[in-house]
Amino acid sequence: MSFLDLAKRRYATKKYDITKKITTEQIEELKEIIRLSPSSINSQPWKFTFVTNQTVKKELAAQSYMNEASINDVDLLIVFSVMENIEHFEERNISILPEAWRTGFYEPMIKSNGEVATKSWMEHQVYLSLGYFLSACISIGLDATPMEGINREAYKKILPKDGYTPLFAVAVGYADINDWTHPTVSPKSRFEQDEVIQSI
Numbered sequence: 001m002s003f004l005d006l007a008k009r010r011y012a013t014k015k016y017d018i019t020k021k022i023t024t025e026q027i028e029e030l031k032e033i034i035r036l037s038p039s040s041i042n043s044q045p046w047k048f049t050f051v052t053n054q055t056v057k058k059e060l061a062a063q064s065y066m067n068e069a070s071i072n073d074v075d076l077l078i079v080f081s082v083m084e085n086i087e088h089f090e091e092r093n094i095s096i097l098p099e100a101w102r103t104g105f106y107e108p109m110i111k112s113n114g115e116v117a118t119k120s121w122m123e124h125q126v127y128l129s130l131g132y133f134l135s136a137c138i139s140i141g142l143d144a145t146p147m148e149g150i151n152r153e154a155y156k157k158i159l160p161k162d163g164y165t166p167l168f169a170v171a172v173g174y175a176d177i178n179d180w181t182h183p184t185v186s187p188k189s190r191f192e193q194d195e196v197i198q199s200i
């Protein structure tokens with residue numbers, strides 16, 4: 001299927017088919033796909049927590065507002081988190097990069113803007129992996145829901161204390177054919193090309 005057709009088919013699934021199960025092989029493939037996610041200067045300031053444990057998933061679902069039912073209905077929830085400690089990030093992730101990327105980009109263009117701006121840039125990298133990941137899911141026949149509607153503080157308390165802060169989560173499974181938000185029932189709502197694309 002062409003990428004355009006996949007883009008039309010992918011949607012933020014609201015209702016999942018609980019009888020259709022994601023396989024261990026698919027989960028392993030998704031782990032490798034997300035590991036290969038791109039980031040600015042290959043900075044990789046992230047952790048992706050694959051939650052399949054039903055007890056933990058239920059606890060997280062209870063802290064996910066309107067997303068609770070979707071999380072309970074899928075077998076896989078992935079929590080996307082960002083590294084908290086900039087010093088550690090620089091030691092582990094930045095120091096191994098080519099000199100030119102550090103002194104020519106990271107130090108003058110990111111770090112020099114201060115801690116708040118650097119953390120924001122790090123979070124951007126994690127968000128970038130979300131778009132990539134959603135496309136990957138539909139390319140292997142899986143439906144997904146990106147979820148910012150989570151209680152980040154509660155998630156942080158439930159997940160292992162490992163120096164990463166949860167930003168958002170993604171539920172992965174198979175859509176229920178009766179999902180009213182499916183693109184075949186509710187066509188995608190987007191601005192027209194001439195409103196969002198400029199050709200010069």
Ligand SMILES: Cc1cc2nc3c(=O)[nH]c(=O)nc-3n(C[C@H](O)[C@H](O)[C@H](O)COP(=O)(O)O)c2cc1C
Nearest residue numbers: 010011012013014067145146147148149150168188
């Ligand atoms: C960063 C981000 C956070 C989102 N958070 C939620 C969420 O918490 N719950 C939900 O049902 N949908 C969520 N969505 C889905 C969007 O509402 C959806 O992508 C948008 O309306 C476009 O619809 P489509 O993805 O079905 O084409 C989120 C999407 C993104 C990109």
